[in-house]
Amino acid sequence: MNAAPIALTLGDPCGIGPEITLRAWAARNAAGLSPFVALGDVAAYTQSAQALGLDIPVAAVADMGEGATRFAQALPVLPLRNAVSNRPGHPDPANAPAILESIERAVTLTRAGEASCVATCPIAKSALYEAGFRHPGHTEFLASLAAAPGEAPPRSVMMIWSEGLAVVPVTIHIALADVPGALTRELIVETARIVDRDLRERFGVSSPRIAVAGLNPHAGEAGAMGREEIAIVAPAIAELRAAGIDTRGPFPADTMFHARARAGYDAALCMYHDQALIPIKTIAFDDGVNVTLGLPFLRVSPDHGTAFDIAGKGIARADSLIAALRLGSRLAAQARSAA
Amino acid sequence: MNAAPIALTLGDPCGIGPEITLRAWAARNAAGLSPFVALGDVAAYTQSAQALGLDIPVAAVADMGEGATRFAQALPVLPLRNAVSNRPGHPDPANAPAILESIERAVTLTRAGEASCVATCPIAKSALYEAGFRHPGHTEFLASLAAAPGEAPPRSVMMIWSEGLAVVPVTIHIALADVPGALTRELIVETARIVDRDLRERFGVSSPRIAVAGLNPHAGEAGAMGREEIAIVAPAIAELRAAGIDTRGPFPADTMFHARARAGYDAALCMYHDQALIPIKTIAFDDGVNVTLGLPFLRVSPDHGTAFDIAGKGIARADSLIAALRLGSRLAAQARSAA
Numbered sequence: 001m002n003a004a005p006i007a008l009t010l011g012d013p014c015g016i017g018p019e020i021t022l023r024a025w026a027a028r029n030a031a032g033l034s035p036f037v038a039l040g041d042v043a044a045y046t047q048s049a050q051a052l053g054l055d056i057p058v059a060a061v062a063d064m065g066e067g068a069t070r071f072a073q074a075l076p077v078l079p080l081r082n083a084v085s086n087r088p089g090h091p092d093p094a095n096a097p098a099i100l101e102s103i104e105r106a107v108t109l110t111r112a113g114e115a116s117c118v119a120t121c122p123i124a125k126s127a128l129y130e131a132g133f134r135h136p137g138h139t140e141f142l143a144s145l146a147a148a149p150g151e152a153p154p155r156s157v158m159m160i161w162s163e164g165l166a167v168v169p170v171t172i173h174i175a176l177a178d179v180p181g182a183l184t185r186e187l188i189v190e191t192a193r194i195v196d197r198d199l200r201e202r203f204g205v206s207s208p209r210i211a212v213a214g215l216n217p218h219a220g221e222a223g224a225m226g227r228e229e230i231a232i233v234a235p236a237i238a239e240l241r242a243a244g245i246d247t248r249g250p251f252p253a254d255t256m257f258h259a260r261a262r263a264g265y266d267a268a269l270c271m272y273h274d275q276a277l278i279p280i281k282t283i284a285f286d287d288g289v290n291v292t293l294g295l296p297f298l299r300v301s302p303d304h305g306t307a308f309d310i311a312g313k314g315i316a317r318a319d320s321l322i323a324a325l326r327l328g329s330r331l332a333a334q335a336r337s338a339a
Numbered sequence: 340m341n342a343a344p345i346a347l348t349l350g351d352p353c354g355i356g357p358e359i360t361l362r363a364w365a366a367r368n369a370a371g372l373s374p375f376v377a378l379g380d381v382a383a384y385t386q387s388a389q390a391l392g393l394d395i396p397v398a399a400v401a402d403m404g405e406g407a408t409r410f411a412q413a414l415p416v417l418p419l420r421n422a423v424s425n426r427p428g429h430p431d432p433a434n435a436p437a438i439l440e441s442i443e444r445a446v447t448l449t450r451a452g453e454a455s456c457v458a459t460c461p462i463a464k465s466a467l468y469e470a471g472f473r474h475p476g477h478t479e480f481l482a483s484l485a486a487a488p489g490e491a492p493p494r495s496v497m498m499i500w501s502e503g504l505a506v507v508p509v510t511i512h513i514a515l516a517d518v519p520g521a522l523t524r525e526l527i528v529e530t531a532r533i534v535d536r537d538l539r540e541r542f543g544v545s546s547p548r549i550a551v552a553g554l555n556p557h558a559g560e561a562g563a564m565g566r567e568e569i570a571i572v573a574p575a576i577a578e579l580r581a582a583g584i585d586t587r588g589p590f591p592a593d594t595m596f597h598a599r600a601r602a603g604y605d606a607a608l609c610m611y612h613d614q615a616l617i618p619i620k621t622i623a624f625d626d627g628v629n630v631t632l633g634l635p636f637l638r639v640s641p642d643h644g645t646a647f648d649i650a651g652k653g654i655a656r657a658d659s660l661i662a663a664l665r666l667g668s669r670l671a672a673q674a675r676s677a678a
Contacts, residue, residue, distance in 0.1 A: 175555050175565030177519040216514050217612035226514030254616035258624030273556035275613060277593035279621045285597030 003336065004116040005035035005068040005076075006328050007106035011121020013040070013086035013095055015306025016316035018048035021121065022056050023318035024325055025075040031322045034329035036119065037067030037076045039102040041084035045077055048086060052314050064114045080105070088312025091124050096131030099123055100141075107145040110297040116332035117298040118142070119324055122306045137173075138301070139292050146295045157194045157293040159267065160276065160303055161327060162284035165257065166267045168195050168293075169276035179272045180228060183215060188236035188269065195267050196245045198293040203266075204334045211256055211265035212237055212249035213275055219252045233271070257283075287323035298331055300324040342675065343455040344407040344415075345375035345667050346445035350460020352379070352425035352434055354645025355655035357387035360460065361395050362657035363664055364414040370661045373668035375458065376406030376415045378441040380423035384416055387425065391653050403453040419444070427651025430463050435470030438462055439480075446484040449636040455671035456637040457481070458663055461645045476512075477640070478631050485634045496533045496632040498606065499615065499642055500666060501623035504596065505606045507534050507632075508615035518611045519567060522554060527575035527608065534606050535584045537632040542605075543673045550595055550604035551576055551588030552614055558591045572610070596622075626662040637670055639663040 011017030021038050022045065024031075038045065042060045049056045059074035061067040067076035082098035103123075109115040123138055135141040143153035159168045170191050171182045192210055199208035213219075214233055216226030223230055233250040240247040248265070255261060256268055257279035270276035280288050281303075288303035302320035310316055350356030360377050361384065363370075377384065381399045388395045398413035400406040406415035421437035448454040462477055474480040482492035498507045509530050510521045531549055538547035552558075553572055555565030562569055572589040579586040587604070594600060595607055596618035609615035619627050620642075627642035641659035649655055 173556055173564055175559070175567075176515070177565060177567075180516040217512055217616075220514070225512055226516060228514075228516075253613045254620045255624070257617060257621040260624070274592045275617065277556075278596060278614065278617045281593045282596040282618045282621050285594070285599070 003034055003329070003332055004114055005037050005064050005071065006117050006119050006325060006332070007064070007109045007115035008036045008038045008119045008325070009106050009121055010038070010040040010080070010084065010099055010102040012091055012099060012124050012127060012306045013044055013084050014088055014091045014311060015122055015124065015308050016311050017121030017306070018045055018086060019052060019311070019314070019316045020302070020318040020321045021045065022049050022052070022054050022075065023316070024321050026054065026056055027318065027322055028071070031326060033322065033325050034116075034332070035068040035071035035076075036325055037061065037064055037071070037078050037115070039078050039105050040080060041098070042077045042079060044084045044086045045075060051088070051312060064109060078105070089308050091127040091306070091308060093127050093130040096128050096133065099128065100133065103141065104145060107142065107297060116335075117300060117328040119321075119328050120299065120301045121321070122302065122304065124306045124308070142292060142299055143295060146297065154296065155190060155194065155294050157191055157198075159195070159291045159293055160280050161289045161291050162280055162287060162323070165262050165280050165283065167270055167276035167280050168267055169270045169273050171272050173273065176272065180215065183228060183232055183271060185232050185236040185239065188212070188233065189239055192236070192240050192245060192247055192269055194294040195269065199266055201338070202293070202298060202331050202335065204338065205266050207246060208267065209265040210245070210247045210267050210269055211251060212247055212269045213253040213256055213271055214250035215271040217252070219250045286317055286319040288320060289324040289327045291327065298328065298335070300328040300331075342373055342668070342671060343453055344403050344410065345373065345456050345458050345664060345671070346403070346448050346454035347375045347377045347458045347664070348445050348460055349377070349379040349419070349423065349438055349441035351430055351438060351463050351466060351645045352383055352423050353427055353430045353650060354461055354463065354647050355650050356460035356645070357384055357425060358391060358650070358653070358655045359641070359657040359660045360384065361388050361391070361393050361414065362655070363660050365393065365395055366657065366661055367410070370665060372661065372664050373455075373671070374407040374410035374415075375664055376400065376403055376410075376417050376454070378417050378444050379419060380437070381416045381418060383423045383425045384414060390427070390651060403448060417444070428647045430466040430645070430647060432466050432469040435467050435472065438467065439472065442480065443484060446481065446636060455674075456639060456667040458660075458667050459638065459640040460660070461641065461643065463645045463647070481631060481638055482634060485636065493635065494529060494533065494633050496530055496537075498534070498630045498632055499619050500628045500630050501619055501626060501662070504601050504619050504622065506609055506615035506619050507606055508609045508612050510611050512612065515611065519554065522567060522571055522610055524571050524575040524578065527551070527572065528578055531575070531579050531584060531586055531608055532582075533633040534608065538605055540677070541632070541637060541670050541674065543677065544605050546585060547606065548604040549584070549586045549606050549608055550590055551586055551608045552592040552595055552610055553589035554610045556591070558589045625656055625658040627659060628663040628666045630666065637667065637674070639667040639670075
């Protein structure tokens with residue numbers, strides 16, 4: 001059975017998205033990438049390639065199947081209905097319809113089985129908000145696309161993955177002062193359940209081991225420096241273990257991420273953004289992958305933003321997108337072999 | 340000019356202190372260690388060596404000079420007045436007088452120039468509290484020894500150092516929920532001033548570069564996720580820069596610690612314990628060194644505790660103590676060359 005290609009979204013065309021898309025295609029053989037199809041604008045990618053001095057052929061394709069076939073010879077592009085203008089470094093609200101169309105089509109194609117997975121290039125929320133976008137972020141928009149009309153979107157979970165370390169922050173983009181109040185046993189339990197299920201079903205880990213960090217220094221040292229471990233984290237772990245989910249901890253966060261410790265678990269559940277992001281970006285800054293768990297389709301993304309400041313300068317690194325596309329291929333193959 | 344030896348304290352003799360002291364001495368040539376003298380009990384070290392099957396001669400010495408001379412042939416021990424009993428894994432309040440005497444003598448010898456530096460083995464506060472110890476920790480006790488009678492102790496600053504990364508937490512052993520309230524511009528400024536001065540005077544860095552982390556995810560993203568960067572951290576940096584101290588930031592903490600970022604500064608000033616300890620323990624778990632800045636003498640320490648659970652089992656790693664002794668030698672040599 002042949003693999004369906006990955007649907008790669010446009011992202012903000014004024015950021016580094018077009019450049020890293022072109023560079024990822026150029027690296028397809030060296031990096032062992034499965035076919036992907038860019039959902040965007042042929043002229044815009046062609047113009048980006050020329051501006052960057054990259055000799056990369058771009059081919060309009062009619063569907064994902066044709067994209068898979070042509071991938072070896074050219075960057076296959078499935079054209080959008082909405083127009084794209086790409087002045088690097090100058091985000092333009094006029095691109096919002098094309099940016100959103102690209103994401104919606106990637107989800108539709110993936111849910112229909114024509115694409116194996118959604119890979120997203122970075123977007124800038126501010127440019128979308130000006131055009132009427134009302135979701136808190138990329139992931140929430142994707143979750144809304146996973147829901148039937150009128151239905152609540154499924155709970156999504158952000159994992160940052162690299163070879164050797166996968167981390168999941170339980171709370172994410174909130175002020176540090178708001179973290180203790182946002183942390184509940186239910187939130188930890190729900191998050192761990194999704195991580196456990198997706199590690200099994202999407203990553204093919206037969207017996208996932210989840211290590212849970214404490215919130216406080218030394219995991220609170222038996223209540224001497226904060227009681228959230230006693231009141232919230234430990235009861236969540238007990239509930240999960242009673243349900244047969246292999247969770248361990250709460251561990252002092254500073255001793256969880258060195259090489260010997262990392263070998264002991266499949267994912268680390270962290271209580272807040274930097275507790276999760278500091279260790280993975282310390283050891284895998286260029287090739288971390290943002291994976292969205294909990295949705296009825298697979299979504300991977302590079303672990304960086306639009307980088308408007310360096311767009312069009314020819315210095316953007318495609319490492320993280322390449323890592324995302326490799327992981328997407330691997331998880332899609334895993335899903336096929338399990339089916 | 341010959342270097343004075345390092346004064347190495349007893350620490351809790353029921354923890355791994357005696358074992359790592361013996362192992363550090365055994366590694367003295369391979370690790371290129373300068374002479375150190377253990378301030379403890381000859382019989383206790385001898386008994387530890389025998390119990391661990393280590394063929395290490397232990398020699399009582401009358402003073403630091405004799406210790407330096409005999410270091411090549413035996414572990415030199417300057418005996419204490421107070422008795423030491425060392426049942427591994429069973430802390431005993433009866434050891435408190437010897438533990439404290441060892442620390443006090445190390446400070447006295449270092450301040451008198453007979454020792455180049457204080458290196459401390461780990462202590463357990465609970466065993467000392469039972470014996471009437473009234474300081475919040477090891478470092479505060481050392482600071483009190485640096486003050487004249489009736490004088491307030493100098494402000495000490497904890498740095499965790501390894502080759503390639505040095506971190507300083509501005510707040511340390513407090514609950515995460517208490518961090519935002521404890522963070523002030525004054526605290527950041529005072530801490531950075533001590534770090535800057537000691538990097539110059541003790542580490543020989545002629546133009547120290549200090550990178551300052553934000554408190555919130557993405558350093559608050561211009562106030563969208565917390566305002567401490569705007570209200571506290573950025574003003575502290577401005578004040579420091581106006582005073583000629585090269586501080587930069589506030590930076591998003593998750594992007595500060597990868598290899599390319601680390602090359603851009605000499606020390607990272609972090610807002611809380613785990614923000615500092617997670618990155619350094621992720622990359623230098625075994626050989627991080629705890630250095631106390633701000634005191635009128637140099638103090639280094641391994642970056643771990645008494646480890647009562649593995650004491651006497653022959654499995655304790657001396658890497659961190661060895662790294663501490665190496666750094667102590669290096670900083671003492673630096674101080675001599677600057678004098």
